[in-house]
Amino acid sequence: xxxxxxxxxxALSLSACKEDTATLPPxxxxxxxxxxxxxxNLMEHAGPKGQVVxxxxxGAYWFSSARDTIAFxxxxxxxxxxxxxxxxxxxxxxxxxxxxxxxxIDARKAVYVVGSRKEAGMGGAEVVPFGTRAGAEAFAAQNGxxxxxxxxxxxxxxxxxxxxAPATETGHANH
Numbered sequence: 784x785x786x787x788x789x790x791x792x793x794a795l796s797l798s799a800c801k802e803d804t805a806t807l808p809p810x811x812x813x814x815x816x817x818x819x820x821x822x823x824n825l826m827e828h829a830g831p832k833g834q835v836v837x838x839x840x841x842g843a844y845w846f847s848s849a850r851d852t853i854a855f856x857x858x859x860x861x862x863x864x865x866x867x868x869x870x871x872x873x874x875x876x877x878x879x880x881x882x883x884x885x886x887x888i889d890a891r892k893a894v895y896v897v898g899s900r901k902e903a904g905m906g907g908a909e910v911v912p913f914g915t916r917a918g919a920e921a922f923a924a925q926n927g928x929x930x931x932x933x934x935x936x937x938x939x940x941x942x943x944x945x946x947x948a949p950a951t952e953t954g955h956a957n958h
Contacts, residue, residue: 807836807866809887810843818847819855821905828904829880831871831912833890838866848903849912852890853933854941873911874918888912891933894919897940899928910936 812832816825825832825847833852834843846852849870855861856868868890875886879901893912896919903909911928913919919930 807839809834809836809867809869809885812845812884816845818851818905819844820851821847823847823905825904829882830901830904830909831873831876831882832904833868833870834887835862835865836867836869837862847905848907848909849890849893849895850903850908850910850941851905853910853936856890857938857941870912872914873922874914888914893933895931895933895936896923896926896928897931897936899923899926901926908940910941 812825812834814824814826816832816834817823818825825845828847831849833846833849835846835852835855836843844855846855852868852870856863869887870890870893871882872886872888872893873882876882890912893914894916896911896913899909899911899922901909901911911919911922911926913922916930922928923930
């Protein structure tokens with residue numbers, strides 16, 4: 784009977800730890816934030832960014848685009864036990880070039896514009912996150928694309944674009 788009680792207490796304490804890490808807050812993007820896939824400083828690139836907070840001890844993996852952030856969650860070889868996934872809330876961004884260091888939204892709660900003319904920070908297709916549907920719809924009206932929730936995003940939209948995808952416009956002033 785005692786081993787069963789000990790096992791139950793261990794399981795309860797482990798589930799409490801898991802519950803605690805499931806809601807880790809986002810980190811502030813600083814000059815030290817480097818993209819997991821590109822290895823470049825995030826502040827040097829325009830457009831929305833993302834982070835996956837692994838744990839309090841390990842901190843966050845940073846991503847130069849919202850699309851890369853979501854792709855991380857879909858790739859079978861990447862970590863699946865993390866404390867939070869966040870993307871820039873473009874409703875609160877100063878501009879495309881300055882998405883903000885602290886305006887994060889839980890990626891699962893964001894509303895996205897898919898297929899707009901804007902490119903991701905490292906080039907290529909981007910899914911542009913907003914905290915409100917109204918913000919996403921206004922962006923789509925100006926830049927093209929469709930509005931979708933996190934659960935509506937498909938692996939094809941995130942992990943690969945069709946060969947006949949339309950050309951995109953960069954968010955950089957010099958392009």
